[in-house]
Amino acid sequence: MKIHEIYLSLQGEGSEVGRPCVFVRLQGCNLSCSWCDTTYARSRSLRVRDLKVKHVLQEIDALSDGGACKLVEITGGEPMLQAEEVMMLGKHLRDAHYEILIETNGSIDLSAYQCQWIRYVVDYKLPSSGMESKMCLKNLKVIKKKDELKFVVQDYKDFKRALGIIREHRPRSQILFSPVWGKLSPAELADWILTERIDCRLSLQQHKIIWGENTIGK
Numbered sequence: 551m552k553i554h555e556i557y558l559s560l561q562g563e564g565s566e567v568g569r570p571c572v573f574v575r576l577q578g579c580n581l582s583c584s585w586c587d588t589t590y591a592r593s594r595s596l597r598v599r600d601l602k603v604k605h606v607l608q609e610i611d612a613l614s615d616g617g618a619c620k621l622v623e624i625t626g627g628e629p630m631l632q633a634e635e636v637m638m639l640g641k642h643l644r645d646a647h648y649e650i651l652i653e654t655n656g657s658i659d660l661s662a663y664q665c666q667w668i669r670y671v672v673d674y675k676l677p678s679s680g681m682e683s684k685m686c687l688k689n690l691k692v693i694k695k696k697d698e699l700k701f702v703v704q705d706y707k708d709f710k711r712a713l714g715i716i717r718e719h720r721p722r723s724q725i726l727f728s729p730v731w732g733k734l735s736p737a738e739l740a741d742w743i744l745t746e747r748i749d750c751r752l753s754l755q756q757h758k759i760i761w762g763e764n765t766i767g768k
Protein backbone atom coordinates (compact mmCIF):
# COMPACT_ATOMS: atom_id res chain seq x y z
CA MET A 551 0.00 0.00 0.00
CA LYS A 552 1.22 3.53 -0.74
CA ILE A 553 1.17 5.09 2.71
CA HIS A 554 1.71 8.71 3.50
CA GLU A 555 1.47 8.46 7.27
CA ILE A 556 0.13 6.31 10.10
CA TYR A 557 -0.44 8.10 13.39
CA LEU A 558 -2.47 8.20 16.57
CA SER A 559 -4.65 11.22 17.25
CA LEU A 560 -8.14 12.15 18.33
CA GLN A 561 -10.91 11.71 15.79
CA GLY A 562 -11.59 15.29 14.76
CA GLU A 563 -14.90 14.97 12.95
CA GLY A 564 -18.18 13.15 12.69
CA SER A 565 -20.01 10.87 15.07
CA GLU A 566 -16.80 9.55 16.67
CA VAL A 567 -15.34 12.98 17.39
CA GLY A 568 -12.98 13.11 20.35
CA ARG A 569 -12.12 9.37 20.41
CA PRO A 570 -8.49 8.26 20.11
CA CYS A 571 -8.07 6.87 16.62
CA VAL A 572 -5.26 5.48 14.49
CA PHE A 573 -5.24 7.22 11.11
CA VAL A 574 -3.86 5.49 8.03
CA ARG A 575 -3.38 8.16 5.38
CA LEU A 576 -2.91 6.72 1.90
CA GLN A 577 -1.05 8.58 -0.79
CA GLY A 578 -2.66 9.86 -3.97
CA CYS A 579 -5.94 11.46 -5.00
CA ASN A 580 -7.95 11.62 -8.21
CA LEU A 581 -9.46 15.05 -7.41
CA SER A 582 -8.07 18.48 -6.78
CA CYS A 583 -10.47 20.41 -4.56
CA SER A 584 -10.02 24.17 -4.42
CA TRP A 585 -9.82 24.15 -0.60
CA CYS A 586 -7.91 20.87 -0.16
CA ASP A 587 -6.24 20.76 3.26
CA THR A 588 -4.21 17.61 2.60
CA THR A 589 -2.36 18.58 -0.59
CA TYR A 590 0.73 16.88 0.87
CA ALA A 591 -1.04 13.51 0.60
CA ARG A 592 -1.80 13.95 -3.09
CA SER A 593 1.71 14.02 -4.46
CA ARG A 594 4.44 11.44 -4.34
CA SER A 595 7.06 12.56 -1.86
CA LEU A 596 9.93 11.07 0.06
CA ARG A 597 7.56 10.54 2.98
CA VAL A 598 5.57 7.95 1.03
CA ARG A 599 6.22 4.33 1.97
CA ASP A 600 5.20 1.23 0.05
CA LEU A 601 4.11 -1.19 2.78
CA LYS A 602 2.56 -4.64 2.76
CA VAL A 603 -0.82 -4.94 4.48
CA LYS A 604 0.70 -6.99 7.32
CA HIS A 605 3.19 -4.21 8.05
CA VAL A 606 0.44 -1.58 8.10
CA LEU A 607 -1.39 -3.81 10.56
CA GLN A 608 1.69 -4.09 12.77
CA GLU A 609 2.02 -0.30 12.91
CA ILE A 610 -1.65 0.08 13.79
CA ASP A 611 -1.28 -2.52 16.56
CA ALA A 612 1.77 -0.74 17.95
CA LEU A 613 0.11 2.70 17.95
CA SER A 614 -3.12 1.41 19.46
CA ASP A 615 -1.25 -0.55 22.13
CA GLY A 616 -2.39 -3.92 20.84
CA GLY A 617 -5.91 -2.79 20.07
CA ALA A 618 -6.57 -0.87 23.31
CA CYS A 619 -7.73 2.00 21.09
CA LYS A 620 -10.34 0.39 18.88
CA LEU A 621 -10.95 3.03 16.23
CA VAL A 622 -9.06 3.09 12.92
CA GLU A 623 -9.68 5.51 10.06
CA ILE A 624 -8.36 4.85 6.57
CA THR A 625 -8.16 8.14 4.71
CA GLY A 626 -6.18 10.02 2.09
CA GLY A 627 -5.85 11.46 -0.46
CA GLU A 628 -8.40 9.01 -1.79
CA PRO A 629 -8.06 5.59 -0.13
CA MET A 630 -10.38 3.76 -2.54
CA LEU A 631 -7.83 4.21 -5.33
CA GLN A 632 -6.17 1.29 -3.51
CA ALA A 633 -9.46 -0.48 -2.86
CA GLU A 634 -8.17 -4.05 -3.06
CA GLU A 635 -5.53 -3.48 -0.38
CA VAL A 636 -7.90 -1.34 1.69
CA MET A 637 -10.47 -4.15 1.78
CA MET A 638 -7.79 -6.67 2.69
CA LEU A 639 -6.57 -4.43 5.51
CA GLY A 640 -10.19 -3.96 6.60
CA LYS A 641 -10.72 -7.73 6.90
CA HIS A 642 -7.63 -8.10 9.08
CA LEU A 643 -8.73 -5.18 11.24
CA ARG A 644 -12.20 -6.68 11.64
CA ASP A 645 -10.67 -10.01 12.69
CA ALA A 646 -8.66 -8.13 15.30
CA HIS A 647 -11.87 -6.43 16.56
CA TYR A 648 -11.10 -2.89 15.42
CA GLU A 649 -13.82 -0.44 14.36
CA ILE A 650 -13.14 0.76 10.83
CA LEU A 651 -13.95 4.09 9.20
CA ILE A 652 -13.06 4.80 5.58
CA GLU A 653 -13.17 8.44 4.51
CA THR A 654 -13.68 8.66 0.75
CA ASN A 655 -14.14 11.60 -1.58
CA GLY A 656 -17.40 10.50 -3.17
CA SER A 657 -16.06 9.98 -6.69
CA ILE A 658 -15.63 6.21 -6.55
CA ASP A 659 -18.55 3.78 -6.79
CA LEU A 660 -18.76 2.02 -3.41
CA SER A 661 -21.39 -0.56 -4.37
CA ALA A 662 -18.81 -3.32 -4.84
CA TYR A 663 -17.23 -2.62 -1.43
CA GLN A 664 -20.15 -2.94 0.92
CA CYS A 665 -19.84 -4.88 4.17
CA GLN A 666 -21.22 -4.56 7.68
CA TRP A 667 -17.88 -4.00 9.33
CA ILE A 668 -16.87 -0.90 7.39
CA ARG A 669 -18.41 2.52 7.97
CA TYR A 670 -17.92 4.95 5.14
CA VAL A 671 -17.63 8.70 5.53
CA VAL A 672 -18.51 9.97 2.07
CA ASP A 673 -17.22 13.49 1.58
CA TYR A 674 -19.58 14.87 -1.07
CA LYS A 675 -17.88 17.69 -2.97
CA LEU A 676 -20.05 20.79 -3.33
CA PRO A 677 -19.73 23.50 -6.06
CA SER A 678 -17.02 25.57 -4.32
CA SER A 679 -14.66 22.56 -4.43
CA GLY A 680 -14.74 22.64 -8.24
CA MET A 681 -15.10 18.84 -8.18
CA GLU A 682 -18.84 18.23 -7.99
CA SER A 683 -19.01 16.89 -11.54
CA LYS A 684 -16.82 13.98 -10.38
CA MET A 685 -19.26 12.78 -7.73
CA CYS A 686 -20.74 9.29 -8.03
CA LEU A 687 -24.41 9.94 -7.28
CA LYS A 688 -25.06 6.19 -7.02
CA ASN A 689 -23.30 6.31 -3.65
CA LEU A 690 -26.16 8.35 -2.21
CA LYS A 691 -28.34 5.25 -2.53
CA VAL A 692 -25.62 2.78 -1.58
CA ILE A 693 -24.66 4.28 1.79
CA LYS A 694 -26.51 3.00 4.84
CA LYS A 695 -27.55 4.16 8.31
CA LYS A 696 -24.15 3.21 9.77
CA ASP A 697 -22.37 5.45 7.21
CA GLU A 698 -21.93 9.23 7.16
CA LEU A 699 -22.45 11.70 4.34
CA LYS A 700 -20.38 14.82 4.88
CA PHE A 701 -20.87 18.19 3.20
CA VAL A 702 -17.99 20.63 3.50
CA VAL A 703 -19.58 24.05 2.97
CA GLN A 704 -17.77 27.20 1.91
CA ASP A 705 -20.72 29.49 1.20
CA TYR A 706 -24.50 29.68 0.97
CA LYS A 707 -24.53 28.31 -2.58
CA ASP A 708 -22.83 25.17 -1.29
CA PHE A 709 -25.30 24.92 1.57
CA LYS A 710 -28.34 25.19 -0.74
CA ARG A 711 -26.88 22.56 -3.03
CA ALA A 712 -26.37 20.18 -0.09
CA LEU A 713 -29.95 20.79 0.95
CA GLY A 714 -31.14 19.97 -2.57
CA ILE A 715 -29.17 16.71 -2.54
CA ILE A 716 -30.61 15.66 0.82
CA ARG A 717 -34.16 16.44 -0.23
CA GLU A 718 -33.87 14.80 -3.64
CA HIS A 719 -31.93 11.65 -2.73
CA ARG A 720 -32.95 11.13 0.92
CA PRO A 721 -29.77 9.28 1.93
CA ARG A 722 -30.18 6.78 4.78
CA SER A 723 -26.85 7.68 6.34
CA GLN A 724 -26.12 10.23 9.02
CA ILE A 725 -25.59 13.72 7.61
CA LEU A 726 -22.67 15.93 8.60
CA PHE A 727 -22.10 19.59 7.79
CA SER A 728 -18.68 21.12 8.19
CA PRO A 729 -17.54 24.68 7.34
CA VAL A 730 -14.45 25.19 5.17
CA TRP A 731 -11.84 26.20 7.73
CA GLY A 732 -11.20 29.95 7.63
CA LYS A 733 -13.80 30.57 4.90
CA LEU A 734 -17.15 30.16 6.66
CA SER A 735 -17.87 30.70 10.33
CA PRO A 736 -19.37 27.78 12.28
CA ALA A 737 -21.97 30.17 13.68
CA GLU A 738 -23.23 31.08 10.22
CA LEU A 739 -23.49 27.44 9.17
CA ALA A 740 -25.23 26.59 12.46
CA ASP A 741 -27.84 29.30 11.77
CA TRP A 742 -28.53 27.93 8.29
CA ILE A 743 -28.94 24.39 9.64
CA LEU A 744 -31.38 25.51 12.32
CA THR A 745 -33.35 27.70 9.92
CA GLU A 746 -33.82 24.75 7.55
CA ARG A 747 -34.46 22.23 10.39
CA ILE A 748 -32.01 19.70 8.97
CA ASP A 749 -31.60 16.47 10.95
CA CYS A 750 -27.81 16.47 10.88
CA ARG A 751 -24.69 17.05 12.92
CA LEU A 752 -22.51 20.17 12.72
CA SER A 753 -18.98 18.82 12.62
CA LEU A 754 -16.05 21.11 13.37
CA GLN A 755 -12.50 19.97 12.80
CA GLN A 756 -11.63 19.47 16.45
CA HIS A 757 -8.00 18.52 15.72
CA LYS A 758 -7.46 21.97 14.14
CA ILE A 759 -9.05 23.67 17.14
CA ILE A 760 -6.70 21.77 19.46
CA TRP A 761 -3.44 21.73 17.48
CA GLY A 762 -3.83 24.38 14.78
CA GLU A 763 -4.74 24.13 11.12
CA ASN A 764 -1.37 23.28 9.59
CA THR A 765 -0.32 20.48 11.90
CA ILE A 766 0.52 17.25 10.08
CA GLY A 767 0.17 13.92 11.89
CA LYS A 768 -2.48 15.18 14.33
Ligand code: SF4
Nearest residue numbers: 579581582583586655
Ligand atom coordinates in the same frame (compact mmCIF):
# COMPACT_ATOMS: atom_id res chain seq x y z
S1 SF4 B 1 -10.54 14.65 -2.30
FE1 SF4 B 1 -9.55 15.21 -0.37
S2 SF4 B 1 -7.35 14.89 -0.74
FE2 SF4 B 1 -8.37 14.89 -2.74
S3 SF4 B 1 -8.18 17.00 -3.43
FE3 SF4 B 1 -10.16 16.83 -2.42
S4 SF4 B 1 -9.80 17.44 -0.29
FE4 SF4 B 1 -7.79 17.02 -1.22
